[in-house]
Amino acid sequence: MNTPHSDARPPRWAEAILRVLLKPHDRETVSGDLLEEYRDTIVPARGRAADLWYIRQVAWYLLRASWMWGTLMGAALVFRYLLDTLVPTADYRMRASVLSWTILCVCMLAGFVTAWRTRSMRAGVLASTTSATIAAILSIVGAATMLAMWHDPATLEEWRRSGGLDETFIDVPLQLIALGLMMGIPGAALGKGLTSRVTLSG
């Protein structure tokens, strides 16, 4: 029997993200479980706030696919800031180069692994971009914490020499997100392509 809420729909974009992030094996069953819970329990109990519940459930899947890569990149960035603050050098190019390659590889890996697992390129790009966003937030928090701890004129001068506050709080986070999007595409294409090859040969 249909209940009054049996045709209620969660936000379409959230449902689309959820389905993309799920393995093909779980796509129908897990999205069905969430839809059933949404219609049968959450909408009658919470009304319009039910959409927030649904978005939180989808965010769980997105974070599950991205938090590890995001934390890895965020830690690399904070480590670089810490190194620049505590062990200043005359030439920052080597450090910048190592950090850039680390971030490029991790973004590609995030895209690759997620696309491989879900067989979806969109999922790979989404995970890579979200990972980069997590890293950007962590780097801002880390840099702000360091500045709160060490803000004497000599340290601030070293920060200026290694790129400056604008770079730390604006340029790097924005570039990170753009990199996450750009590097997620080849990573995801590789993951999806390889899955298809394995499936075909299997």
Added chain:
Amino acid sequence: MECAYNVGTMAEVLGTFEQAVLLEVLRLRDEAYGRAILKAVQERLERELAAGAVHATLERLEGKGLLSSRLGPGTDIRAGRARRFYRLQPAGVRALNDARRTFNNIWRGVKCPVTALL
């Protein structure tokens, strides 16, 4: 003593949340599908859970061979999407028994609730 399921490391292998999920699969019997298990575990633990946490645990337990699953028909309220029904496997039954035995052994000789202050 050697455990039937996994030599001597039962408590490390099966966490509390995994035990809760396995026990609900056992209780729900033929009605043990994702959403029913989610609701039952929430009621048992008296807190709201992310559906993904239960689905991830079910997937992990199936991967360990403690559960098996089969697809069942969908219903109108879930837009006709299939349901995945879970069933406890012999290894799952052994794992639960081992976990219970470990739990009892740990608590043996201690009165509950514990009142002594350290």
